[in-house]
Amino acid sequence: MGVVQKGGGISAGAEEGTQHFRNVRQARSGHRSTAGLGVKLAVCIAGLGLLLGCAGAGGPVEKWQMTKDQAPQAAQAQPGAMKPVAVVFYREAGGANAKQPVNVYVNGQYQASLVGNTYTEQNLCPGQHTLAAHFNDVAQRYSTKLAGRPAHIDSRPMQYFKVTEGTDGQATLTPVAADQAARLTSLQVRQAHTLARVTRSGCSAS
Structure with a gap:
């Protein structure tokens, strides 16, 4: 059990609990940021692949007949x-x-x-x-x-x-x-x- 400080201070146990909560929240926030970045990166890669696929599919190329x-x-x-x-x-x-x-x-x-x-x-x-x-x-x-x-x-x-x-x-x-x-x-x-x-x-x- 943590020791309560005199003069109205908070306990050492409570302070450790607060720090643990902050660490967990930061970890979750970092996970969400990483996940969001991963989704954006996946969308960009998929779009690029679609463009490359269209260009290299051997399909007809639009040409204007003047x-x-x-x-x-x-x-x-x-x-x-x-x-x-x-x-x-x-x-x-x-x-x-x-x-x-x-x-x-x-x-x-x-x-x-x-x-x-x-x-x-x-x-x-x-x-x-x-x-x-x-x-x-x-x-x-x-x-x-x-x-x-x-x-x-x-x-x-x-x-x-x-x-x-x-x-x-x-x-x-x-x-x-x-x-x-x-x-x-x-x-x-x-x-x-x-x-x-x-x-x-x-x-x-x-």
């Missing part, structure tokens, strides 16, 4: 709607800025981003439309899509517009006769790395 070897296609009529025509926008290989994309917009909506020697097409119904072409216009928050020029689309099944670069460095769209456009190599490679957002085709079903 272009597609395909000639322009005639528009297909939809039941109950006006008969659309194929409107083709193309850009030739030459030019000082041929590698810099030009954004093409139809009726204020994004169609495609063309580099040299590529084309894109959209089905539109005959009538009045607004067409625009601009180099990278992110600084204008793409508001240039609304600054297009009016263009009349007639009933010919295939109609062509060429992206040209003016002396002021601005891109424009110029109509081209079908027989002239048919001889161009730039109409053999379709731009395919972005999706058109055009829904205003001028057809009753749009």
Whole structure:
């Protein structure tokens, strides 16, 4: 049995019991910390193993196809709607800025981003439309899509517009006769790395 000290002091036995409790609590706390660290380490190892397993499983690797070897296609009529025509926008290989994309917009909506020697097409119904072409216009928050020029689309099944670069460095769209456009190599490679957002085709079903 511990000896009680005079003057209201605690007993030696009680002090030893308190120290023993502290030691047990510290040991348990250390065990919990070690266990928590072990769980975190296990999760990290499992995640790393999953990544390595995916990379080394021999599965298909996602690749973007920037272009597609395909000639322009005639528009297909939809039941109950006006008969659309194929409107083709193309850009030739030459030019000082041929590698810099030009954004093409139809009726204020994004169609495609063309580099040299590529084309894109959209089905539109005959009538009045607004067409625009601009180099990278992110600084204008793409508001240039609304600054297009009016263009009349007639009933010919295939109609062509060429992206040209003016002396002021601005891109424009110029109509081209079908027989002239048919001889161009730039109409053999379709731009395919972005999706058109055009829904205003001028057809009753749009």
